[in-house]
Amino acid sequence: MTSKLITPESPLLVPPLLAVEIGLTEAMILQQIHYFCQISKHIKRDGRRWFWKTLKDWGETLPFLKPSAIRRAIANLRDNFKLIDVCRHSEKTWYQANWFTVNVENVQALWNRICQNQQIDVSNLDISICSHTADHNKDFPLKDFTSQQHSAVEFEKSEEVKPEILECKQEVICQTPELELSQVTHFVDEPEQDDSTSKTDHHDGHSSAAVSSFHNEDSGDDYTDLQEKSVQPSQQEVQEILQQLREIPCTPKFRLNGEIQRTVKRYWANVPGAIAYLKEAVRTWKGIKSPEAVFVAACRERRKPEAQQAKSDAIAWFDWARQQRIVIAMSGEVVYTADGEAVALAEMMRRYPVIEDGRTVARKSWG
Known part of the structure; x- marks a missing residue:
């Protein structure tokens, strides 16, 4: 066995001292984010690269980690350590893609x-950033390429575009063999703070539709809510939403105020479903x-409305x-089962509730 690798597969890079400081999973994901930033062609107005x-x-990149572990690690990197910035790619897609970059x-x-703490001479170390090309692997033989280098080839193929500057209100178009997205993505560095008080939701005697809490099962999870407040709409977009609210035929008539406008801006991704x-x-x-x-x-x-939420639950x-x-x-x-049997979706969802981490997450319904 002449190779330095025990198996032909490509290994992952893990910064050991960083892993001791912030955790193994967090260090591994941070290294991945750093690497993919380097090869990304999407440049924000502040000069940073995003992917x-x-x-x-993420599950395909790190197949040995459960989705819940990946979500927690990303949330820690963003909220606790402040080492990455994350923006929602699109508020209208169920697969919840996010933009990532390194702080x-x-x-x-x-x-x-x-x-x-380790008494290391910082002056002798070269810390690269996302906007510079990494050269610390240049002496490695071809057989020792890391999985990040291997992934870069596929990433480059799916990014057949010239380097572009992404303005805060510019339309971003990303195309891969599986996805074709054309959504407006807005980047801001600080989420707007909402210190308003919440109103009581009065709906005495309404139908059962209002009793249900139309939450995504992961709505309490940090990953699915990452940087939702940072998707900043333009003033024109906000005014269009406010006009829609004015035109809703309800009694009493919908009254606009400062809290409504702050809510629209802060929870922009949730506004279509809320309307x-x-x-x-x-x-x-x-x-x-x-x-x-x-x-609010x-x-x-x-x-969300019952039908829309049920469809989302069925897809999930x-x-x-x-x-x-x-x-x-x-x-x-x-x-259709693996045996080719056709079974009603509602029946299958009753037979097989969603299981995560060895426990039943939810018993969803359809129809």
């Missing part, structure tokens, strides 16, 4: 502190004392069931 991934993509200043400060939820409430509830309170609560709690269940090889295909309200 985007879905949670499924170089904080990484540098952390590394300086590690060096001081649809309010419209459904107007149609189905016996009475609404405060449509403003219903809208829907934004904050990600409420199907993705999970396909990974578990319970089903192989879905058409309308029918799914």
Whole structure:
């Protein structure tokens, strides 16, 4: 065995001192984010490079980690250590892709502190950043390429575009063999703070649709809520939403105020679902004392109309069931097992509730 690697597969890079400081999973993911930033062609107005991934993509990159572990690590890197910045790719897609970049200043400060604790001479170390090309692997033989270098080839193929500067209000178009997205992505460095007080949601005597909490099962998870406040809409977009709210035929009439505008900006990704939820409430509830309170609560709690949420739940269940090889295909309200048997979607969702980390997460319903 002449190779330095025990198996032909490509290994991952793990910064050992960084792993001691912030945790193995966090250090591994931070290294991945750093590397993919280097090869990304998407440049923000502040000069930093960004790349985007879905949670499924992260699972393929790090197949030995559970999705919940990846979500926690990304949340720690962003919220606790402040080593990365994350922006929602699009508020209208169910697969929840996010943009990632490294907070170089904080990484540098952390590394300086590690060096001081370890009594390492910082002046002899070369810390590269996302905007520079890495050259620390140039002496490695071809057979010892890391998985990051191998992944870079596929990443470059899916980014067949020239380097571009992404303005805060510029339309971003990313294309891969599986996805074709054309959404407006807005980047800001600081989320807007909302210190307003919440109103009470009064809806006495409404239908059962209002009782349900239309949360995504991962709505409490940090990853699915990453940087939602940082998706900053333009003033024109906010005014268009406010006009839609004015035109909703409800009694009493929807009244606009400062809290409504702050809510729209802060929970921009949840606004379309909240408007649809309010419209459904107007149609189905016996009475609404405060449509403003219903809208604000829907934004904050990600409420959606029953049909829309049920469809989202069904898609999420199907993705999970396909990974578990319970089903192989879905058409309308029918799914197909590995044996080719056609079974009603609702029946299969009752038979096989979603399981994560050895426990039942939810028993979803459809129809």
